[in-house]
Amino acid sequence: MMLLLAAAITFVDVQPILERRCVACHRKGEVGPMPLTTYKETRPWAKGIREAVTAHTMPPWFADDRFGKFKNDPRLTVSEIETIRGWVEGGSVEGPAVKPIVTLPEGWGISAPDKVLTMKTAYPVPSKGSVAYQHILLDSPCPADCWVSAAEARPSVRGVVHHAVVYIREADSDWLKDAKSGVPLSAKTQTTSDILLVYTPGQPPFIAPDGMAKKIPAKAHLVLQVHYTPNGKAAADKMKVGLVFAKQPPRQRILTLQMNNGAIRIPPEDASYHASVSGTFPNDALLLNFFPHLHLRGSSFEYVIAEKPGQWETLLRVKPYRFNWQLRYELDQPRRLPKGTQILMTATYDNSKNNPYNPDPEAEVVWGEQSWEEMMVGFFEVAVPAEMDKKSFFIRTQSR
Ligand code: HEC
Structure with missing residues (x-):
């Protein structure tokens, strides 16, 4: 049978x-x-x-x-x-x-893009060694404010791109002021610019839920921040970013937020090092998704919230955490959070020799860009009223 x-x-x-x-x-x-x-x-x-x-x-x-x-x-x-x-x-x-x-058309995971921005010249990735983060200024896609309902970054040589962040640099920003369009810059920088999307291999592209979109303000530039990782064969990568514009103005704007703990210091051979970071929502927001980011020693990542003091609720626990799989987790039911809601993220790391991905259990490990260094970043996305930007989201008003 x-x-x-x-x-x-x-x-x-x-x-x-x-x-x-x-x-x-x-x-x-x-x-x-x-x-x-x-x-x-x-x-x-x-x-x-x-x-x-x-x-x-x-x-x-x-x-x-x-x-x-x-x-x-x-x-x-x-x-x-x-x-x-x-x-x-x-x-x-x-x-x-x-x-x-x-x-899908030309390999896009989004519908055919209305606009495609491509790096002017290919970035030469050596066959070995490490490459500092590169910042590449792309053209400004929108002469007037525009709304993006889907976006995707596609490297031309996928195997050498560890990840990339596409930032929206507003016209009046001082960040990377000296960057020339198309010329890679390897500065170590910090920015408060909004993020259009984060590319990691296997992560689905950005596709906004109905009625929501990301805003690219008039004359803002897109900046690619790319982490190239040599893989044994020299390559020249020319990444492109595709944008689909919203058919009508959205009701809500999506903001990509992140919280970091830059003070991590993992002792040699520590099999269970904890690091956390917490904060409170400065305004009401609709929570959409999570994207935890650790490196090779990362072993778990958790997001918990408390709408009322002490009432902690776990929204996501990623365990085991696997560096090779930088995944985004989209809430099935977006969660409405009132201002004042606490959010706490906790990561654990395994720096012991039992971690098969550990490049050096004898090392004390601190924050750094390269995968043998560590990070603790909890990205998450929220939807806010369309007229609110990232700056105004962080303005706390007295609650009555
Ligand atoms: C998010 C991207 C992703 C999805 C979705 C995915 N795979 Fe994979 N798959 C990979 C990658 C990357 C590898 C190679 C690395 C690895 O094995 O971890 C792989 C490896 C494999 C292998 C092993 C190949 C080998 O070299 O031995 C098999 C079999 C496989 N996938 C089958 C599937 C099947 C069947 C599905 C759907 C049910 C699926 N995969 C869904 C990305 C994916």
Whole structure:
């Protein structure tokens, strides 16, 4: 009976699962090591696919089930896993012909962009060593204020880009004042500029919920801050940023906020170092998502809030934290938070030799850009009234 059932499963049943759960990364030009858009591409990987889905290593996801529900939770259902298992155990049969999965125009994960900004010259990444963060000024996309409903950064050589932050530098900002359009600058800088998006391999692009958008003020420039990581082969990367403009003015503006703990100091061999950072919401806001960022010794990251003093509530616990998977966690139900709500983020680090990713358990580790140094950054996004900007969000008014 089981065998008969298994034999009846063909690629026709499997392909929709791949389309829903895998091709975002497993398609041409994306981070997955092989495309899975046709039978021919998928067949040689059948056993590996069965292993990966039954062991829950694919798709990658690290949120602790006990806390929160997330819109972008990519995990397979039990019946999807059984379909794949049955297909593989039944001989990975093709069955009736199916059309290949249609991937998006020119590899964009957003709909066809209204505007594309590309680096003027390619950045030469050496084959080895380390490269300081590069800042590359792109053209100013909007002569008048504009609203962006989707945005995506795409490197031309994905394998050498560890991550990139796309900042919105307002026209009157002094930040990187000396930067010339297109000429990379490797200054160590701090900025309060708003963030358009953060690119990490495998992270979905920025797509705003209905009625929300990010604002690019008139004549603001986009600044790419890129962390290039040599991977053994010299390369020249020319990153581009695609923008989709909102069809109508949004009701709410999305702001990307972050809290850092720059004072981390992890002792050698410490298997469980804790660091935290906390604050209070200066104004009402609708909380949308989280994006924790640690380096190789990071082992967990947690966001908790308290609307009332002492009533802590865990909204996300990422455990284990994996440096290779810089994921964003989108709340299934955005959370309305009144001003005064406390937010506390806690990270743990494993600097022991039992951490297989640890480059040096003997080192005392402090804050730094490179992956053998550490960071503690908790990004999160909020929606606020459309007319509010980041500066005014942080103005605290006396509550009555
Ligand atoms: C967020 C991006 C992402 C998604 C979604 C994803 N993968 Fe992957 N996958 C990767 C990357 C990157 C690797 C290589 C690194 C690794 O193995 O950790 C990989 C590796 C694999 C491997 C191992 C290949 C090898 O070299 O042995 C298999 C099998 C696989 N994926 C199957 C799947 C299947 C099946 C799905 C959907 C159910 C899926 N993946 C979803 C990014 C992804």
